[in-house]
Amino acid sequence: MGPKITYSPEQDIADLNGKVFFITGGTAGIGRLTILELAKHNASHIHFTGRNKKSADSLIAEVGQIAPNVGITFYECDQTSFLSIENVAKSFLSSNPTRLDVLICNAGIMGGAPGLSKDGYEIQFGINFLSHALLTKRFIPLLERTASEQGEARIINVSSSAYEMQKGGLPFEDLKTTQGDLGMFGQWARYGQSKFAQILYTAELAKRHPTITSIAIHPSVVWTGIIEELPFLDRLFIKAATWGQKMPLHQGAYNECWAATTPRKESIQSGSLYYPVGVKTELTKPAADEKLWAELWDWTEKQLEGSHA
Template sequence: METKGAFNPEKDIPDLAGKVFSSQEVGTSGLGKQTILTLAKHGPKHIAFTGRNKKNADSVLSEVKKIAPHVETAYYECDQSSLASVNGAANAFLSTEPTRLDVLICNAGIMGGPMGLTKDGYEIQFGINFLAHTLFTKRFIPLLDRTATEFGEARVVNLTSSGYTMFPGPLSFDELKTTQKNIGMGGKWARYGQSKFAQVIFGSQLAKHYSNITVVSIHPGVVHTNLVEGQPFLDRIFVKMTTIGQSVPLEQGTYNTLWAATIPLQGSIESGSVYYPVGQHQKHTKAASDAGQWKRLWEWTEQQLE
């Protein structure tokens, strides 16, 4: 499945009237903010988003108000290194008794960085990039399911990375509550690839469990946001050298997310799949094609999030 020709948000995003979107971890810059601003121009009913910094969130709310004053927006404070904080943000959104949630965009992420653990004791990249998003998804499944039944469709869009292909598998479940200092060559980059690998295979299993919800994992492309610019000097050079000639401007980096969140479904999107920019279907790597790993990650995750 491929999208023919270039994606143009101005022309290719349909009228979003009545739809409700939720996005995680939106700051004053980066893909999350740019995605929200572009969606707002197309008139959805409501956009809810999370983030760690209220000042940053107020800036986003103000910008949306200027470009789309009739779009309702709401911010929920959330630290995705804490499952209690994720639960709190989910509870706050659900307490408003929303009648629909058309698209959940799992956008937050960290890349590289020093070894560490989340507040719940999970390897930090795995905890933030995978487990926090999975908890949000789990909490919102009933609402997404109801939306799909009543309005014809609902979607989960996971921002993964082509970096998931670096992880050879299988997941070492007994080590996910450690810093994984012995994960092997590449250290921080292996842990990053692992977290993105988990996103991909969990998305495939989620699609199997909920056939009426469209689930996709997308690679946004190489975009030099703060994920890259905030790296230590040598890591920044490494990333830029290994992706030389591949980087795209910030706005273009949102195109694959916007495509997955808004394109008419008929014949366009295969649930449980991975897409590279823009709308280019990718086969799972051999490691990510192991349905046994899908099932085991699903069961492990259910146990962790009980």
């Protein structure tokens, strides 16, 4: 049994008419569930990414059935590659969008063997954090314009409670290696590190771009493909580590839906972290280190300079 949830999308999401959403990793799991809720509530247009075109097509068909007036566009994207992110950003921005209300950085991987992204970064760090930092950077001008013209724009970084595993700073000098020497639980340490970075980056985003509302969330513990596709021992580890937190699949996207749609004035504080559903949560001591936020920001800017703008 997971946490007691009183949130209900049917009652708690207002009509989203006019609003434009962009979500990474919409082809499966929490991202897909979130898109279906946004569509049911009359979003104006939902843009989404992923690698799996077949899943994208089936989602587009499903949205067409439940909400034929909602615009929906898929961008094929491999987030191991800055070039792929740049292509998606160019493709979206070249359509001259007049607004982007909510960017949801949701795509992610968890665990797995040590590896490198196409740009040479630790694979989980590359996909979960760096690719989203790049997309965010490209979308900030439109988000700021939307905030000024529509009254608000929002960035949601889908992190994880696994960020709590990060007990110190970030090993900047090792992030361009596989970090394959972290021992028996190395895959979880690398996952936690990437999710830690998302939270720090969110806090610094809120400081540097105060007209945009930037928050991080832990969506929930829900057995989507990200867990189901892991080897048996890894699944066992997750079961033990998250005992009592697992939520039913249909509730797995509630926190992400809340984050994307709840009116700012009611409950959202930019720079903060929210656990399910809509519960503002204090950062761990290492994550509350403002010097580290700035250090990560500057390091990230340097990495993205080499990207293919």
